[in-house]
Amino acid sequence: MQAALSCSIGDGMVNTPASFTDDDLSYRSLFCPGEQSANISLILLQTENVKSIPELISFLAYYPFYESPTILPLTDMVVCVFSGANKDLKEEAWKILREWERTSSEPLAAVLVSPRSNKTTVRDLYQTARRLLEVTFFIGYHQVIVPKDEYEYWKEMDPFLTPNEQREWIEMLNNFDKQKIKTWMHNEFLFIKTPFPNPEMLRTRLTSILAQIRRFMKTYQLDQYEMEEYYMRIFAEILYNRVLYRIVQEMLLFLYELLDRAKKAETLAKKDVIEKGISYIEKYFAEPDLTLEKVAEAVGRSPAYYSHLLMKRKGVSFRQLLAHTRITEAKRLLVETELSIKEVAYQVGFRHPNYFNRLFKEITTMTPKEYRMYKWNGGHLKREY
Numbered sequence: 001m002q003a004a005l006s007c008s009i010g011d012g013m014v015n016t017p018a019s020f021t022d023d024d025l026s027y028r029s030l031f032c033p034g035e036q037s038a039n040i041s042l043i044l045l046q047t048e049n050v051k052s053i054p055e056l057i058s059f060l061a062y063y064p065f066y067e068s069p070t071i072l073p074l075t076d077m078v079v080c081v082f083s084g085a086n087k088d089l090k091e092e093a094w095k096i097l098r099e100w101e102r103t104s105s106e107p108l109a110a111v112l113v114s115p116r117s118n119k120t121t122v123r124d125l126y127q128t129a130r131r132l133l134e135v136t137f138f139i140g141y142h143q144v145i146v147p148k149d150e151y152e153y154w155k156e157m158d159p160f161l162t163p164n165e166q167r168e169w170i171e172m173l174n175n176f177d178k179q180k181i182k183t184w185m186h187n188e189f190l191f192i193k194t195p196f197p198n199p200e201m202l203r204t205r206l207t208s209i210l211a212q213i214r215r216f217m218k219t220y221q222l223d224q225y226e227m228e229e230y231y232m233r234i235f236a237e238i239l240y241n242r243v244l245y246r247i248v249q250e251m252l253l254f255l256y257e258l259l260d261r262a263k264k265a266e267t268l269a270k271k272d273v274i275e276k277g278i279s280y281i282e283k284y285f286a287e288p289d290l291t292l293e294k295v296a297e298a299v300g301r302s303p304a305y306y307s308h309l310l311m312k313r314k315g316v317s318f319r320q321l322l323a324h325t326r327i328t329e330a331k332r333l334l335v336e337t338e339l340s341i342k343e344v345a346y347q348v349g350f351r352h353p354n355y356f357n358r359l360f361k362e363i364t365t366m367t368p369k370e371y372r373m374y375k376w377n378g379g380h381l382k383r384e385y
Contacts, residue, residue, distance in 0.1 A: 025070040025081045029122035039083065040122060041114040043069070043093050044129035046077040048107040048141045048242055053078065056108070059100060066092055077133070079126060089114070093144045107141030109133065137199040138192055140243050150194035157197040159204035161212070169212040176259045182252055189248050199244075206238045206247060213258070220262040227261065230254055273299050274313050277306055278321070285325045286349045292318040326350065327363050334372040341368045 025040075047056055057073045060080070066088065069080040082089060093110040100108050111129045132145050139145075161169065172181050189202070210231075217223040217231065234254045241247045280298045284290050295318065296306040307318055314321070326348040333344045345356035345368075360368050 025072075025083070025122065027072060029081070030072060030079060030126045031123065033121065033123060039115075040125070041082045041089050041112070042122070042125040042129055043080040043082070043089065043096070044077055044111040044113075044126070044133060045080065045096070046109050046111075046133055046136075046141075048109075048136075050076045052104070052106040055104065055106070056100075059103065063096065063099065079129075081122060090144060090146065097142065097144065101142075109136050109141040109143045109145060111145045113147060134199055135196060136242060137202075137244050138196050140245065148194075151196075153195055154198040154201075155195045157201050157205075159201040159208065161205070161208045166212060169209065170216075173212070173216040173259070173262075176263050178256055178259060181255055185248050185252060190245055192244075202244065203238055206251070207235070209251075210235060210238065213255070216262065217258065220265045222258065222261055222265070227258060230257065270309055271313065273301060273306070274309055277310065278314075281322055281325055285322060285329065286347060288349050288351045290322065290349065323359060324363065327360055330356070330360060330368065331364075331371065334368055335375045344368065 045056060045060075047053060053073070053076065056078055057071075060071055060078060067082055069082045072079040072081065090112055093112050097108055097110060111132045113125045113129045113132070115125065128147065132147060132151055135145060135151055136143065145151075168184070171177075172184065189206075214223065214231070217227065222228075223231070231254070234251055237247050237250045241250070277295050277299045280295050281290070284294075292303045292307060296303040299306060301309070310321065311317060316324075330344050330348045333339055333347060334341075337344075339347065341357070342353045345353040348356075350356040350359075357367055360366075360371070364371055366374060
């Protein structure tokens with residue numbers, strides 16, 4: 001066993017009952033070059049979640065194999081080695097999956113390999129099975145996987161986003177376009193045909209997308225607190241999740257949450273800009289030279305953009321808002337003070353009392369004098385004839 005351990009660097013083993021192995025087929029057979037396997041076949045079993053491996057080992061200890069194999073548990077899978085010719089081994093593998101699913105909800109995959117020549121060793125079979133197991137990244141678990149020509153090699157690919165793809169992602173994110181992002185992700189990752197690319201290349205491509213998402217998060221100051229923790233969980237999913245479609249699903253859920261928060265932040269930011277501008281008008285309305293340009297500069301926007309926001313959110317133009325703000329204050333002064341009409345006009349920002357009188361009547365249907373008398377008389381207008 002010590003010799004076997006010395007040959008299995010990187011392929012962890014677990015303590016198992018002695019009945020799980022025999023003298024001829026041991027861990028040494030898996031990790032060290034050895035004798036030719038002749039009529040030996042192999043089923044490699046792996047649960048999607050590695051934490052379920054102990055449960056799988058217990059299951060196999062009592063499973064009624066048609067032909068008892070040598071069972072070699074590892075930290076992330078279980079190897080079943082069958083001696084002699086077994087034409088029904090594929091059916092055996094499917095039977096294992098069916099029986100497992102009766103007692104566990106954890107997805108299980110089985111890889112079945114047999115020697116292609118008399119020179120094939122158990123180690124060769126094991127290495128082939130491990131390589132085949134990687135296609136679960138694309139096809140998922142609940143599978144019996146057998147060698148196919150299209151599984152023999154990885155297709156070459158450039159894992160990084162092209163400049164055009166980067167621009168496309170920037171546009172989709174800035175437009176909060178969930179449907180377009182979903183379609184892009186599905187087309188890119190869920191309909192991959194054989195031969196498959198190396199899973200590590202796809203993980204790199206997903207992190208390339210995540211880099212674009214990171215910049216978007218910074219734009220809306222969402223790279224902190226809950227969303228930062230969520231981002232790091234997605235990064236871990238990309239690195240370690242064994243199934244591609246689960247990574248895509250988790251990324252989309254993260255993106256939907258991110259876009260909702262970013263859109264809300266943008267709405268609040270626009271609202272803040274409008275309210276900040278209104279507060280500026282309310283503070284400086286008495287200045288006769290108050291202009292749209294001054295208000296826009298105070299809130300850090302162009303005059304045209306602030307005017308657009310004001311009309312869209314409040315339904316009024318800058319001139320209308322300024323006029324109503326000034327007239328509202330004029331109403332108060334007319335009622336609460338004995339200032340002359342001319343003095344009231346000057347106090348609220350009008351250079352010309354005549355224009356003040358005309359605008360006041362246009363807004364209130366009364367002249368300033370009539371409004372004052374109306375309020376002073378308890379809401380009863382007394383006109384002079």
